[in-house]
Amino acid sequence: MTGRRCDILVPGEPGGGTALVLDAPISFWGGVDPENGVIADVRHPQHGCCIAGSVLFLSGTIGSSSASSVLLELVRNGKAPAALVLHEPDAILLLGLIVAREMGWPPPIAIRLNREHFSDYCNARVNVSRDGVVELTR
Amino acid sequence: MALVLDDGERRLLDGGAGAAMAMRIVVDAARLLGAERLVPIASAHIDGALYHGDSGTLFAERLVAGGARVSVRATLNVGALDLTGCSSVRLDKRKSVMARRMMTAYRALGCETSWTCAPYQATHRPAFGTDVAWGESNAVAFCNSVLGARTNRYGDFLDIACAITGRAPLTGLHLAQNRLATVLVDLSGLPAGFLASDIAWPVLGSLYGRLVGNAVGVVTGIGVRPGEDALKAFGAAAASTGAVGLFHMAGVTPEAPTVAAALGHLPPRETIRVTEEMVRDAQSRLSTAERPDRVDAVAIGSPHLSAGEFETLDRLIAGRRLSVPLYACTGRHALGAIDASGMRKRLEAAGVTIVADTCVVVTPILAEAPGGVLMTNSGKFAHYAPGNTGYAVLFGSLAECVESAVTGRPAIGAPS
Numbered sequence: 001m002t003g004r005r006c007d008i009l010v011p012g013e014p015g016g017g018t019a020l021v022l023d024a025p026i027s028f029w030g031g032v033d034p035e036n037g038v039i040a041d042v043r044h045p046q047h048g049c050c051i052a053g054s055v056l057f058l059s060g061t062i063g064s065s066s067a068s069s070v071l072l073e074l075v076r077n078g079k080a081p082a083a084l085v086l087h088e089p090d091a092i093l094l095l096g097l098i099v100a101r102e103m104g105w106p107p108p109i110a111i112r113l114n115r116e117h118f119s120d121y122c123n124a125r126v127n128v129s130r131d132g133v134v135e136l137t138r
Numbered sequence: 139m140a141l142v143l144d145d146g147e148r149r150l151l152d153g154g155a156g157a158a159m160a161m162r163i164v165v166d167a168a169r170l171l172g173a174e175r176l177v178p179i180a181s182a183h184i185d186g187a188l189y190h191g192d193s194g195t196l197f198a199e200r201l202v203a204g205g206a207r208v209s210v211r212a213t214l215n216v217g218a219l220d221l222t223g224c225s226s227v228r229l230d231k232r233k234s235v236m237a238r239r240m241m242t243a244y245r246a247l248g249c250e251t252s253w254t255c256a257p258y259q260a261t262h263r264p265a266f267g268t269d270v271a272w273g274e275s276n277a278v279a280f281c282n283s284v285l286g287a288r289t290n291r292y293g294d295f296l297d298i299a300c301a302i303t304g305r306a307p308l309t310g311l312h313l314a315q316n317r318l319a320t321v322l323v324d325l326s327g328l329p330a331g332f333l334a335s336d337i338a339w340p341v342l343g344s345l346y347g348r349l350v351g352n353a354v355g356v357v358t359g360i361g362v363r364p365g366e367d368a369l370k371a372f373g374a375a376a377a378s379t380g381a382v383g384l385f386h387m388a389g390v391t392p393e394a395p396t397v398a399a400a401l402g403h404l405p406p407r408e409t410i411r412v413t414e415e416m417v418r419d420a421q422s423r424l425s426t427a428e429r430p431d432r433v434d435a436v437a438i439g440s441p442h443l444s445a446g447e448f449e450t451l452d453r454l455i456a457g458r459r460l461s462v463p464l465y466a467c468t469g470r471h472a473l474g475a476i477d478a479s480g481m482r483k484r485l486e487a488a489g490v491t492i493v494a495d496t497c498v499v500v501t502p503i504l505a506e507a508p509g510g511v512l513m514t515n516s517g518k519f520a521h522y523a524p525g526n527t528g529y530a531v532l533f534g535s536l537a538e539c540v541e542s543a544v545t546g547r548p549a550i551g552a553p554s
Contacts, residue, residue, distance in 0.1 A: 009170060027378075030499075030522040034191050040525045042426065060351075061381070065185050065273045068293040073191035091171050092293030098166045099197060099295045102159055 003135035012109035015082030016127035025060035028067035037079040056081035059115040071096025083128035087115040156204025160302035168307035177308040181211040182301035185273030186294035187244040189218035189237035198243035209304040213252040218501040228502040253495035254469025256442040271300035279373030282384035286392035318402035319356035326359025339368040340517030343375030345420035352381035356400035375517025424520040424533035434510040439467030445475040454540040460489030467497040
């Protein structure tokens with residue numbers, strides 16, 4: 001499959017890693033440990049998985065307005081996803097990336113992709129380029 | 139359409155370092171949201187002063203160093219410390235120092251030291267129809283739904299950036315057409331006894347959030363008119379399980395004098411008739427503890443307890459001594475009232491730990507108890523406690539919570 005060009009939601013560092021496609025919406029606050037990136041919500045189907053260094057595919061987010069703080073903290077701790085792929089823009093979450101840039105901590109890129117394509121990437125090695133192209137890698 | 143800024147807004151971008159940074163954040167958020175203009179705001183409620191790690195402290199201190207000040211009334215949501223000294227927080231020394239620095243920085247930006255997730259019960263009640271920028275999901279739901287002021291769900295950083303600039307992206311729930319309900323949630327099939335019970339609203343809120351997600355719904359068929367504390371519990375639970383920023387209740391909330399008005403006189407996109415089975419399922423999902431034979435702690439007050447809720451607690455305890463700790467989370471607004479009446483002394487003598495300025499789910503206050511069981515009457519605590527505290531949760535009514543705190547065993551079925 002060739003690369004797919006996506007809209008860039010927040011410009012940032014390009015990145016590659018294993019695609020982690022979340023099966024259910026997640027609340028970052030209370031749902032992800034800001035120190036290590038592990039999914040802490042016991043009710044989430046991927047409880048215990050680690051989002052650090054992954055290419056994280058989010059079909060939706062829920063809950064607390066502190067998601068941006070958790071994402072900023074993950075960026076500063078070096079535990080953020082390598083790239084974020086969202087079905088739709090989530091201003092609360094993505095603000096964490098905008099503030100990271102303001103603080104001088106290089107954020108990962110965030111792009112927009114319709115969730116119907118998410119299954120093309122599940123658990124594969126994926127790269128997201130600086131210009132928003134997502135593709136499978138070997 | 140690209141975002142258009144007026145002269146005043148452009149001047150802020152070239153102003154002091156702190157205000158300019160705040161304006162860049164507002165502008166970036168506006169572009170992300172597809173807004174074409176910014177809208178002046180009347181007030182803000184700031185969720186950003188809760189310590190999640192050093193990055194948030196450094197951000198606030200960067201704004202202070204840049205000379206930023208809020209330009210509108212701005213109340214503060216909970217912090218990570220109990221500055222009143224009512225309860226002790228088990229943050230380690232380093233984190234405690236950083237959390238205090240963060241709280242100090244937000245005060246230096248000109249925010250009010252309200253430290254509550256229920257600012258709407260602490261005199262901060264924006265007028266119907268005004269634009270505001272509020273953070274904290276339950277406060278947002280209450281502000282939009284019960285007060286009829288207009289706010290989106292402002293995340294950390296954007297809330298303070300809006301408060302400094304006095305502007306917010308004109309989009310989402312600031313626009314009248316986006317405030318109309320598209321989903322009808324009909325409760326008329328539920329027994330009147332359930333609707334009148336005190337678990338009804340947190341359970342229904344939790345169900346509602348899962349059913350509607352980020353859509354706007356109108357609830358009908360409610361029978362007994364819920365009071366303000368019930369609406370608070372409903373909104374908090376709904377905003378925990380779904381991205382609920384605004385709900386309507388026909389005949390109760392100000393933008394829903396009738397079902398038809400809430401729907402903008404259009405047919406609903408979806409109608410959900412809530413059944414007893416759906417309610418039973420929603421209620422059982424609020425508990426994660428499987429057939430517990432003991433309760434290690436009880437936590438209430440998410441959102442923060444009002445003075446009226448303290449009166450109910452005091453009446454239910456009825457002078458008895460608790461055998462397990464009961465944490466009652468509140469803000470300074472209610473603390474003053476219960477201090478003055480002598481109730482605080484009485485509750486503390488019974489074994490209640492009052493927690494002010496913060497709460498047991500956002501900062502370590504509960505004893506470390508691997509495998510411990512926490513009982514609560516809050517849909518929001520029930521949702522977040524397992525991930526944030528490590529306790530398994532048992533959900534029940536306030537009366538059941540109090541009886542369990544007295545006996546140390548789950549007292550499900552205690553009369554209220």
